[in-house]
Amino acid sequence: MSPDATPDSRYSWLVATVGAIAMVFTFGTPLSYGIFREPFSTAFGIAPVALSTVFSVMLFTFFIGSGVVGVLSVRLPARRVLLIAAGATALIAPALYVVEGYLGLLVVFAVLGLALGTQFVVVASVVPRWFDERRGAATGLIFVGNGLGLFILPPIWQRAIAAFGVRQGFLAILGATAVAFLAAGVICRRPPWVEPSGATTDEVLGWVAGLARTRQFQYLFVGIGLAFAWYQLLAAFAVDLFAARGLGETAASTAFGLIGGVSIVSRIGGGYLGDRLGSRRAFLLSLGCATAGLALLVAPAPALLIGSVGLVGLGLGGCATLYIPVLLTVYPPEKDTAIIGVFNVAAGIGSLVMPPLGTASIAYTDGYTVAILLTVGLTLVAFALIVAGTRDGGAHDSAAG
Numbered sequence: 001m002s003p004d005a006t007p008d009s010r011y012s013w014l015v016a017t018v019g020a021i022a023m024v025f026t027f028g029t030p031l032s033y034g035i036f037r038e039p040f041s042t043a044f045g046i047a048p049v050a051l052s053t054v055f056s057v058m059l060f061t062f063f064i065g066s067g068v069v070g071v072l073s074v075r076l077p078a079r080r081v082l083l084i085a086a087g088a089t090a091l092i093a094p095a096l097y098v099v100e101g102y103l104g105l106l107v108v109f110a111v112l113g114l115a116l117g118t119q120f121v122v123v124a125s126v127v128p129r130w131f132d133e134r135r136g137a138a139t140g141l142i143f144v145g146n147g148l149g150l151f152i153l154p155p156i157w158q159r160a161i162a163a164f165g166v167r168q169g170f171l172a173i174l175g176a177t178a179v180a181f182l183a184a185g186v187i188c189r190r191p192p193w194v195e196p197s198g199a200t201t202d203e204v205l206g207w208v209a210g211l212a213r214t215r216q217f218q219y220l221f222v223g224i225g226l227a228f229a230w231y232q233l234l235a236a237f238a239v240d241l242f243a244a245r246g247l248g249e250t251a252a253s254t255a256f257g258l259i260g261g262v263s264i265v266s267r268i269g270g271g272y273l274g275d276r277l278g279s280r281r282a283f284l285l286s287l288g289c290a291t292a293g294l295a296l297l298v299a300p301a302p303a304l305l306i307g308s309v310g311l312v313g314l315g316l317g318g319c320a321t322l323y324i325p326v327l328l329t330v331y332p333p334e335k336d337t338a339i340i341g342v343f344n345v346a347a348g349i350g351s352l353v354m355p356p357l358g359t360a361s362i363a364y365t366d367g368y369t370v371a372i373l374l375t376v377g378l379t380l381v382a383f384a385l386i387v388a389g390t391r392d393g394g395a396h397d398s399a400a401g
Contacts, residue, residue: 007191012130015188016138019123020145022184025177026120027146028153030055030062030113035158043166046102054105056352058113063348065110066117070125070341071208073118078126078337079189081118086181088115093174096167112174117344119181120146123188124324125340130191136279140271140321147264147317151257204338211331211342216389220330221346223385227287227319229350230294230378233371234312236358241368246302255309262313263320270318279325280390284383286318291379297372330390 006012033055041048073081088111095108123142131138153173160169211217235256242252266286274282293311296304324340331339361371 007130007132007193008134012138012191015130016127016141018183018187019127020142022119022123022180022188023142023145024149024153025180026116026123026149028149028151029116029157029173029177030058031150032154032157033058035154035161039161039166040105044101044105046105050102051105054102054109057106058109059352060348061110061113062117063352064345065114066121067341067344067348069114069118070121070337070344071204073122073337073341075204077189078122079185081122081337082181082188083185085115085118085122086178086185089174089181090178093171093178096170115181116177119184121340121344122337123184125328125337126188126190128324128328129194134275135325136271136274136282136322137268138271139274139325140268143267143271143317143321144264146320147260147267151260151264204335207335208338208342216330219385219389220327221343223382223389224323224327224343225346225350226378226382227323227386228347229354230290230375230382231316232350232354233358233375233378234294236354236356237362237368237371240362241297241372242305244368245300245305247305255305258309259313259316262310263317266314266317267321269314270321273318274322274325279322279329283319283322283326284386286315286322287379287383287386288315290315290319291376291383294372294376294379298369298376326386326390 036055037048037051040046041051044051046054069081092108092111092115095104099105099108124139127142128135128139157169157173160173163169164172212221238256238259239252242255247255270282270286273285276282277285289311293308293313293315296308296311323343327339327343357374358371361374362368365371
């Protein structure tokens with residue numbers, strides 16, 4: 001451990017930088033499943049519909065499985081959990097050379113989703129503990145890595161598979177992922193001034209169960225889930241909406257991609273804003289930006305799309321950066337991975353429910369107005385629930401156990 005390993009030190013920023021690099025490889029791969037569908041179907045002779053269930057399992061283990069791991073690993077050294085995730089990633093990197101058929105792919109992608117999600121949960125919960133004064137900025141840095149992965153990994157996967165084929169491309173990218181995760185396992189341990197949780201697994205589960213019975217937790221669980229569900233809903237119809245508003249196919253896809261591009265910048269900006277205004281106030285301001293941007297979509301004027309894309313991107317990046325500092329000020333910091341894991345489950349539920357909801361709302365109404373209003377409604381409900389759930393400050397003593 002470096003001798004200057006104190007809050008907000010140079011070593012703290014090393015931890016945040018290594019964590020940000022690891023974060024590049026977390027969300028980008030599971031959300032590239034649309035790129036995998038055709039080449040994997042051809043390579044393994046599996047129908048696209050059946051193959052889609054493999055990717056659904058990956059998303060399930062990424063969000064909900066890793067959330068459970070976060071709860072159960074709260075008393076384990078973070079370094080050990082990160083190294084296990086790195087080892088699992090390295091183990092499955094060459095797996096496609098020996099795997100054949102549906103069941104083999106199901107296992108590979110289930111393990112992949114769990115490893116990627118576990119890395120996200122642990123890095124996201126450990127890095128902010130290294131900071132006091134600059135916690136928002138540091139959290140913004142690791143979520144810049146997360147946003148960068150959403151921006152660059154899909155085209156990297158596409159080019160790697162086109163250039164090298166499914167098996168070799170999979171090996172190359174997961175090999176690089178394993179190296180980044182290994183570095184995080186070496187560097188991103190909990191800081192020495194943080195007391196490890198002495199709770200047993202039964203005690204942690206009892207604490208979570210007691211927490212789940214509190215009104216504050218119920219407000220925040222649903223509110224945080226909805227604070228990200230709106231983006232999953234938007235993703236189901238945004239490109240088609242932009243095309244219907246007069247943009248060409250390429251321009252519509254680019255406009256949607258710009259939301260992610262703006263969010264990369266706003267992840268850092270949101271962190272600095274959180275350090276100055278407080279994480280709760282900055283989070284709500286970000287959610288308000290997203291709401292305003294979504295509301296602009298109701299008007300059919302193409303000129304308003306620019307403002308909408310900008311506001312939605314600002315809101316998305318700020319929300320992604322600031323929800324963890326909000327949670328770590330509300331709940332006991334020694335239960336960091338448990339808290340982030342539980343709320344990862346909330347985000348996971350939204351990611352599974354919202355895309356089909358958006359598609360169905362458009363199909364049954366033959367238009368986009370209902371889908372847009374539903375998306376705006378989600379942000380408003382999220383805003384109200386988060387205000388209610390954080391109104392009284394911390395909940396360190398609010399849960400039984």
